[in-house]
Amino acid sequence: MAISEAPRPGVESPAMGRTRSDVSGFVRVLQYSAVKLVSIAVAVVIAVYLTILVANMGGYVDQMRIATIKENVGMWVYQAEEFRHLSGAEKRELIDQFAQVQIQALRLDQPFPIRSLRYLWNGLTLNLGYAEGITSDSGSRQVQHILLERLGPTLLLQASASILVFVTALFMGLALSRGYGSFLDRLVVALAPTSSAPAWFYGVFLILIFAALLGWLPFGGMVDAPPPPNKFQYFLSVLKHLILPVAAVFTSTIFASIFSQRTFFLIYSSEDYVEMAKAKGLSDRAIERRYILRPTLPTIITSIALSFITLWVGNVTLEQIFNWPGLGQLFWLASRAVDTPVIVANTIIYAYLLAITVFLLDIVYAIVDPRVKVGAEAQSN
Amino acid sequence: MNRVVKGFKDLAQYPSAIAGLVLISLFVALAVYAMVTMPLGQAIELWRGSGDVWQYTPRNAAPAWLNVFPGINKPVTMDFNTANMPEAKTVEEIAPGMWEVRVSFPFDFTYDEFPTEINVFTTVRNSTARPFFSMRWLTPDGREIPLGDVDLRASESFRLGQDARLTRRLGGRPAHMGLFADPNASEAVPLKGRYELVAEALVFEPDTELDVRLVVYGQLHGLAGTDHRRRDLTVALLWGTPIALAMGLMGAIGATVTTMAIAAVGTWYGGWVDNLIQRITEINMMLPGYPLLIMIGTLVDRNLLLLTAIWVALSIFSASIKSYRAMFLQVKEAPYIEAAKSYSASNMRIIVQYMMPRIIPVLVPTFVGLVPSFVFFEATISVLGLGDPLLPTWGKVLSEAQDMGALHNGYYYWVLAPSLLLVFSGAGFALLGFALDRIFNPRLRSL
Numbered sequence: 013m014a015i016s017e018a019p020r021p022g023v024e025s026p027a028m029g030r031t032r033s034d035v036s037g038f039v040r041v042l043q044y045s046a047v048k049l050v051s052i053a054v055a056v057v058i059a060v061y062l063t064i065l066v067a068n069m070g071g072y073v074d075q076m077r078i079a080t081i082k083e084n085v086g087m088w089v090y091q092a093e094e095f096r097h098l099s100g101a102e103k104r105e106l107i108d109q110f111a112q113v114q115i116q117a118l119r120l121d122q123p124f125p126i127r128s129l130r131y132l133w134n135g136l137t138l139n140l141g142y143a144e145g146i147t148s149d150s151g152s153r154q155v156q157h158i159l160l161e162r163l164g165p166t167l168l169l170q171a172s173a174s175i176l177v178f179v180t181a182l183f184m185g186l187a188l189s190r191g192y193g194s195f196l197d198r199l200v201v202a203l204a205p206t207s208s209a210p211a212w213f214y215g216v217f218l219i220l221i222f223a224a225l226l227g228w229l230p231f232g233g234m235v236d237a238p239p240p241p242n243k244f245q246y247f248l249s250v251l252k253h254l255i256l257p258v259a260a261v262f263t264s265t266i267f268a269s270i271f272s273q274r275t276f277f278l279i280y281s282s283e284d285y286v287e288m289a290k291a292k293g294l295s296d297r298a299i300e301r302r303y304i305l306r307p308t309l310p311t312i313i314t315s316i317a318l319s320f321i322t323l324w325v326g327n328v329t330l331e332q333i334f335n336w337p338g339l340g341q342l343f344w345l346a347s348r349a350v351d352t353p354v355i356v357a358n359t360i361i362y363a364y365l366l367a368i369t370v371f372l373l374d375i376v377y378a379i380v381d382p383r384v385k386v387g388a389e390a391q392s393n
Numbered sequence: 394m395n396r397v398v399k400g401f402k403d404l405a406q407y408p409s410a411i412a413g414l415v416l417i418s419l420f421v422a423l424a425v426y427a428m429v430t431m432p433l434g435q436a437i438e439l440w441r442g443s444g445d446v447w448q449y450t451p452r453n454a455a456p457a458w459l460n461v462f463p464g465i466n467k468p469v470t471m472d473f474n475t476a477n478m479p480e481a482k483t484v485e486e487i488a489p490g491m492w493e494v495r496v497s498f499p500f501d502f503t504y505d506e507f508p509t510e511i512n513v514f515t516t517v518r519n520s521t522a523r524p525f526f527s528m529r530w531l532t533p534d535g536r537e538i539p540l541g542d543v544d545l546r547a548s549e550s551f552r553l554g555q556d557a558r559l560t561r562r563l564g565g566r567p568a569h570m571g572l573f574a575d576p577n578a579s580e581a582v583p584l585k586g587r588y589e590l591v592a593e594a595l596v597f598e599p600d601t602e603l604d605v606r607l608v609v610y611g612q613l614h615g616l617a618g619t620d621h622r623r624r625d626l627t628v629a630l631l632w633g634t635p636i637a638l639a640m641g642l643m644g645a646i647g648a649t650v651t652t653m654a655i656a657a658v659g660t661w662y663g664g665w666v667d668n669l670i671q672r673i674t675e676i677n678m679m680l681p682g683y684p685l686l687i688m689i690g691t692l693v694d695r696n697l698l699l700l701t702a703i704w705v706a707l708s709i710f711s712a713s714i715k716s717y718r719a720m721f722l723q724v725k726e727a728p729y730i731e732a733a734k735s736y737s738a739s740n741m742r743i744i745v746q747y748m749m750p751r752i753i754p755v756l757v758p759t760f761v762g763l764v765p766s767f768v769f770f771e772a773t774i775s776v777l778g779l780g781d782p783l784l785p786t787w788g789k790v791l792s793e794a795q796d797m798g799a800l801h802n803g804y805y806y807w808v809l810a811p812s813l814l815l816v817f818s819g820a821g822f823a824l825l826g827f828a829l830d831r832i833f834n835p836r837l838r839s840l
Binding site: 052054056059067069072202206209212213219223225231328329332343344350358362363366370 | 776816827
């Protein structure tokens with residue numbers, strides 16, 4: 013997980029912070045939250061602006077738009093009946109006039125720095141606009157329709173894979189931390205490096221085995237062509253297409269996830285208070301629930317939350333390999349076709365989701381972990 | 394010296410380290426072999442395949458070593474050229490001012506299946522008049538099939554399989570089947586035995602040189618097979634090795650060392666420097682990595698070095714900088730740093746000589762572990778269609794296989810060879826990194 017280390021306030025020993033009055037604590041929380049909110053907002057604005065700069069190629073995309081407008085207007089003027097009597101020079105002037113109207117309507121005559129700020133404002137206010145060339149399957153050119161149509165497949169693929177990995181890793185991690193040093197434990201440790209290969213790479217092998225050689229499962233796509241008319245059959249068909257991509261994500265991440273969860277639980281289960289609980293004769297389940305899972309909760313929440321956000325952009329390569337009609341593939345298509353509005357919209361929503369989550373995580377930490385304290389002392393850490 | 398020896402002794406205790414080192418040395422040897430036997434310029438030229446460099450290799454042929462498996466006996470490419478085998482050519486003066494050049498290529502065909510193509514190429518030098526040229530095909534059962542005659546220009550290629558008249562004469566089968574088919578069998582089965590191509594030419598000048606080349610294109614070819622553009626995959630697989638290793642090492646060095654240095658500077662100076670680094674990291678985390686790379690790759694440039702540099706830059710300001718920062722915060726408070734401050738050591742001295750060495754034990758395993766991810770990075774961007782436009786790499790072989798539907802069409806070798814190279818190189822570094830982690834961070838050993 014690339015960004016599991018979310019910015020978080022300092023953690024100190026549980027004994028501290030109990031003596032402070034609740035009111036000043038509350039003020040501190042507000043103050044801290046405000047500062048945090050501003051800094052995250054600034055980060056979002058800068059990130060979105062950077063994306064706009066890149067996606068517009070520093071203004072070059074608008075040059076291309078202007079050229080396209082001129083070309084289209086030119087074609088129209090030269091072909092139209094009513095302008096046939098005009099001379100070449102008159103036609104050219106007419107073309108310039110018409111093109112200028114369109115360019116002004118799109119406000120492409122403004123210098124790029126100003127235009128880019130307008131794009132930024134439109135983006136930040138979620139005024140996503142219209143795509144250049146990409147349409148949704150229903151034929152709409154509105155970016156929000158295109159994104160919404162693609163969101164479902166991506167959510168289906170990534171969420172089912174994430175949940176599967178998360179639940180398996182959690183339970184296996186707990187089990188292995190209990191049976192530390194067993195054969196299974198050592199096997200998982202040895203297999204952890206398999207995660208350095210990306211999911212699409214395992215996808216290629218899975219396609220080779222289960223689609224090409226055995227012919228049990230489809231090569232790619234999300235549903236049979238033509239799609240089955242019956243709802244239930246449709247569901248089964250999607251399920252059949254889902255197996256291989258989910259399996260690819262699962263194989264590529266599972267061992268590293270189990271390994272990190274297990275190590276994590278091991279560290280926490282060697283704490284003194286766990287020994288104490290054991291000495292008191294508490295059952296293994298109670299110890300796990302109260303003394304191991306509870307303090308690891310913030311980290312677990314972070315990792316699950318962040319893994320859900322990153323799925324917004326989808327796994328571009330995986331969706332490409334499996335021809336999965338999700339957001340990742342959309343992003344790829346949009347970049348290929350230089351469809352700037354789609355690219356920018358996708359990034360903005362990603363940045364917003366990430367920002368909101370990072371902000372909320374801080375609050376959630378404070379709720380689930382009483383040791384977290386915020387404010388002035390936290391800064392000194 | 395002693396420390397190096399001790400280090401190796403430590404490593405030798407871990408089987409995974411030995412396996413990793415063996416794999417890495419194999420790949421290094423392969424990389425050196427590639428660089429020694431073929432200069433990069435030549436490899437790029439070959440891989441671009443301009444002109445007729447790849448005329449003489451079959452299309453989409455599997456590796457030739459598949460024939461060692463029982464039950465597989467497919468034809469391998471056979472290439473006969475009078476330029477290399479002068480004994481196949483005889484010249485005789487049959488009349489004043491008229492010479493007969495006779496070329497004969499006898500060969501044994503013992504395979505169970507048909508070749509994929511059969512072509513004859515001729516070149517004529519030092520001739521003002523066009524030589525008169527005719528070819529015959531002799532089969533093991535004594536039949537003689539005329540393949541036509543023609544006046545030769547300076548260079549000709551006869552694609553016998555596309556000759557419609559010949560196909561009709563062979564009973565509707567293209568030449569690469571019809572010439573080899575058993576006439577008595579009801580189905581198309583090749584007849585095994587000694588075939589011979591006889592080509593005769595009448596030339597009218599004494600110094601005219603005529604070369605004939607017969608290529609019987611196999612279903613199998615070379616060590617790694619060929620792709621849809623007839624290119625021998627060994628070129629890309631061989632040269633992909635040094636490129637992958639260089640990518641992996643450069644990327645990993647860039648990502649680890651730079652990240653560590655920036656984290657150290659930030660922690661040491663604190664204040665706005667540290668704050669700035671933190672903010673840049675937060676902004677960077679908002680940017681979606683691969684999508685940004687796709688944009689830059691399609692809109693700006695697909696140069697592999699540029700994309701890697703961007704990827705490294707993106708990964709510098711990521712979660713790892715935060716964990717290095719946490720480590721440096723502890724180091725900063727250590728008494729020996731206090732001591733250095735008290736005798737007024739310079740900031741640079743403290744950062745480079747006192748703080749950074751403390752993190753090396755964490756850095757080395759991370760570095761080795763990062764190498765495979767940068768090797769796979771090249772493959773990933775290639776699959777996304779952002780592969781370097783010039784360099785022959787493993788990723789590009791894989792992405793072309795993917796684009797050409799290699800798995801649908803059963804060209805498994807095309808996908809497997811680059812994938813396995815990726816897996817084994819990745820595994821080599823991962824295994825070594827894993828062992829190094831245990832040696833450098835003994836705390837983990839108890840876990």
